Amino acid sequence: MSSGGSCSTCGLTYAYDLAVCTxxxxxxxxxxxxxxxxxxxxxxxxxxxxHGDVPYWCVLAEAEDGHRCVAKSSRAVSVGDTLTEDxxxxxxxxQAVGIVGSGVMARGLVELMLSRGHRVVWxxxxxxxxxxxxxxxxxxxxxxxxxxxxxxxxxxxxxxxxTTALAECDIVIEAIVEELEPKQDIIRRIEEVVGEECxxxxxxxxxxxxxxxxxxxxxxxxxxxxxxxxxxxxxxVEVVRGPQTDDAVESMLVQFAESLGKTSIPVAAGxxxxxxxxxxxxxxxxxxxxxxxxxxxxxxxxxxxxxxxHPMGPLALADLIGLxxxxxxxxxxxxxxxxxxxxxxxxxxxxxxxxxLGRKTGEGLFxxxxxxxxx
Amino acid sequence: xxxxxxxxxxxxxxLNAVIAGLMPGTRMPGWRVEAACAxxxxxxxxxxxxxxxxxxxxxxGVERLSxxxxxxxxxxxxxxxxxxxxxxxGLNFPATYALVAQQHMARYGTRTRDLELISLKxxxxxxxxxxxHFHHKKVxxxxxxxxxxxxxxxxxxxxxxxxxxxxAVILSSKPLGDHSIPIAGSAVRSDVISLAQRAxxxxxxxxxxxxxxxxxxxxxxASDIDMAEVHDCFTIAEIIAMEDLGIATxxxxxxxxxxGDTEIGGRTPVNPSGGLKAGGHAIGATGVGQIxxxxxxxxxxxxxxxxxxxxYVVTHNVGGVGGTCAVHVLRRSM
Numbered sequence: 001m002s003s004g005g006s007c008s009t010c011g012l013t014y015a016y017d018l019a020v021c022t023x024x025x026x027x028x029x030x031x032x033x034x035x036x037x038x039x040x041x042x043x044x045x046x047x048x049x050x051h052g053d054v055p056y057w058c059v060l061a062e063a064e065d066g067h068r069c070v071a072k073s074s075r076a077v078s079v080g081d082t083l084t085e086d087x088x089x090x091x092x093x094x095q096a097v098g099i100v101g102s103g104v105m106a107r108g109l110v111e112l113m114l115s116r117g118h119r120v121v122w123x124x125x126x127x128x129x130x131x132x133x134x135x136x137x138x139x140x141x142x143x144x145x146x147x148x149x150x151x152x153x154x155x156x157x158x159x160x161x162x163t164t165a166l167a168e169c170d171i172v173i174e175a176i177v178e179e180l181e182p183k184q185d186i187i188r189r190i191e192e193v194v195g196e197e198c199x200x201x202x203x204x205x206x207x208x209x210x211x212x213x214x215x216x217x218x219x220x221x222x223x224x225x226x227x228x229x230x231x232x233x234x235x236x237v238e239v240v241r242g243p244q245t246d247d248a249v250e251s252m253l254v255q256f257a258e259s260l261g262k263t264s265i266p267v268a269a270g271x272x273x274x275x276x277x278x279x280x281x282x283x284x285x286x287x288x289x290x291x292x293x294x295x296x297x298x299x300x301x302x303x304x305x306x307x308x309x310h311p312m313g314p315l316a317l318a319d320l321i322g323l324x325x326x327x328x329x330x331x332x333x334x335x336x337x338x339x340x341x342x343x344x345x346x347x348x349x350x351x352x353x354x355x356x357l358g359r360k361t362g363e364g365l366f367x368x369x370x371x372x373x374x375x
Numbered sequence: 376x377x378x379x380x381x382x383x384x385x386x387x388x389x390l391n392a393v394i395a396g397l398m399p400g401t402r403m404p405g406w407r408v409e410a411a412c413a414x415x416x417x418x419x420x421x422x423x424x425x426x427x428x429x430x431x432x433x434x435x436g437v438e439r440l441s442x443x444x445x446x447x448x449x450x451x452x453x454x455x456x457x458x459x460x461x462x463x464x465g466l467n468f469p470a471t472y473a474l475v476a477q478q479h480m481a482r483y484g485t486r487t488r489d490l491e492l493i494s495l496k497x498x499x500x501x502x503x504x505x506x507x508h509f510h511h512k513k514v515x516x517x518x519x520x521x522x523x524x525x526x527x528x529x530x531x532x533x534x535x536x537x538x539x540x541x542x543a544v545i546l547s548s549k550p551l552g553d554h555s556i557p558i559a560g561s562a563v564r565s566d567v568i569s570l571a572q573r574a575x576x577x578x579x580x581x582x583x584x585x586x587x588x589x590x591x592x593x594x595x596x597a598s599d600i601d602m603a604e605v606h607d608c609f610t611i612a613e614i615i616a617m618e619d620l621g622i623a624t625x626x627x628x629x630x631x632x633x634x635g636d637t638e639i640g641g642r643t644p645v646n647p648s649g650g651l652k653a654g655g656h657a658i659g660a661t662g663v664g665q666i667x668x669x670x671x672x673x674x675x676x677x678x679x680x681x682x683x684x685x686x687y688v689v690t691h692n693v694g695g696v697g698g699t700c701a702v703h704v705l706r707r708s709m
């Protein structure tokens with residue numbers, strides 16, 4: 001949802017997120033979301049694609065400043081009601097997004113959020129590393145935007161080496177290293193600085209949410225948003241409900257993911273959710289086939305691509321994800337499930353030990369001719 | 376060539392060339408006009424303004440809506456609204472006009488019974504129009520009562536049907552014969568697309584301003600109008616149309632409806648063709664079809680649905696929820 005803007009020079013308001021007034025050229029102020037009251041309500045009984053669950057309610061609402069919006073609600077609303085977050089288009093309330101981490105996923109998420117019009121606060125341990133990653137983001141944005149648009153998008157980006165910069169965020173997504181303790185630590189530090197209403201989400205691909213939220217003061221506002229790499233292109237987001245996640249927070253996460261153009265699949269916080277639970281044994285078995293000399297790496301990938309109709313082979317995918325990330329996930333799942341299918345194969349461990357982590361280091365299961373990905 | 380959903384529904388665009396394929400060898404200049412449900416009216420307006428360059432001009436409106444699952448068609452028709460402000464919030468077209476109806480009811484005391492009267496009138500008219508979608512179906516109060524709720528307060532028989540159809544008119548700068556009917560006024564206005572961008576949802580400023588411009592060009596006032604074909608995609612839209620065209624003052628259209636003044640034999644008949652409600656709404660064809668109906672009435676060739684001696688007929692074609700409006704004034708040939 002677009003949040004709109006107003007021109008303090010000529011008084012015009014816009015429902016869209018424009019940078020400047022089309023009349024006088026002044027910079028626009030974003031409209032502040034204030035209390036909204038329902039002016040008219042209709043109960044919609046006809047389903048359409050994307051809105052298949054009927055009935056739902058469409059509300060024409062007016063804010064105190066006279067600005068109007070249309071909002072969908074999953075429960076009945078009456079004329080005169082003040083809209084709660086659920087009814088007042090939650091995704092529209094999420095404007096400032098915090099991204100924590102400086103790896104490939106964090107960078108992809110920053111790119112996605114900027115391209116979707118959000119203000120982004122990007123926090124990483126080292127500003128130098130963030131600066132290098134920023135160059136990559138600029139390069140990517142410039143492929144889809146003209147110079148002005150790129151400039152406008154970058155104008156919405158703030159980078160910091162400290163979590164205190166996250167204070168005004170509506171949602172913060174952590175995408176740091178896939179290990180429990182650092183994640184627990186960063187989540188606690190995020191919670192110390194953000195507002196009470198802020199949602200904290202983890203991009204973990206498999207770690208247990210209950211362990212991650214230990215020691216949180218507001219675990220009900222914590223959940224998982226598992227994006228896939230690269231976030232700009234991959235359409236799935238696993239929305240993970242932690243043991244204490246509020247219903248309203250879960251539905252806000254779903255709507256936020258959908259507002260980013262993604263398909264969201266709500267999943268329980270079981271080990272590996274859906275995708276990694278299914279994927280990791282496949283990757284592991286492909287590595288075993290390589291170890292056993294059943295076929296060369298390229299041939300294994302081609303066989304799976306053609307035989308299973310996968311767009312990419314498992315070994316190439318492991319290299320794309322990063323072999324360190326893959327082994328971390330496998331170790332975690334193996335530890336929690338005790339199933340040998342998840343125990344990382346010796347070749348994987350060996351490559352990680354040698355620092356051959358896949359595409360990002362230029363070598364992994366394959367040698368990559370493209371320059372290593374920084375960050 | 377007016378059409379709205381050829382792309383999303385049929386994966387066929389470039390319709391001017393498709394039409395050229397029906398007239399092989401002619402190689403006339405042609406193009407497609409799209410302004411959602413106002414595509415037809417906008418195409419006619421463009422043609423009127425282009426007569427200095429091309430003369431005569433054939434305007435064809437066409438749409439095929441059948442054969443698509445309902446949920447997909449509802450999504451595609453929703454493209455006439457704003458994808459960010461409306462579609463993302465589930466505001467499909469019935470829901471949009473339902474909110475308009477809710478606002479009109481709250482402000483003016485309009486009742487669901489008024490909407491039913493419009494439905495009954497237009498369905499009765501359609502039985503007299505052999506080209507109407509509902510020509511063969513007599514719709515009674517019992518049918519209306521049995522209609523499912525679509526988006527409160529709009530029930531099934533408040534909504535126009537999903538129709539296939541086409542209409543064509545030939546425009547020229549001078550009469551092509553005794554049967555030619557003058558277009559005395561032609562105007563189009565665009566406005567913001569979403570209800571969320573309006574301070575008032577009970578009137579469409581684009582329709583008011585297009586009407587004022589078309590009346591001015593024709594040298595008439597609203598009181599000169601003898602008959603109107605208006606864009607009643609939902610019953611409430613006929614009320615809004617009458618008030619925007621000046622046939623009634625705001626909030627007063629229901630009085631004309633309750634007294635029968637908008638029936639074929641009434642003071643100002645509205646939608647003698649059955650309108651979109653019962654005549655059908657083959658989207659790209661609608662605005663062109665309205666011109667066809669106006670011409671048929673002004674020629675005195677409308678048979679059972681003939682309005683007595685109309686001099687001025689106005690057509691009113693709306694895209695989305697007032698985002699585009701085309702108004703034409705046609706006059707009896709002198």
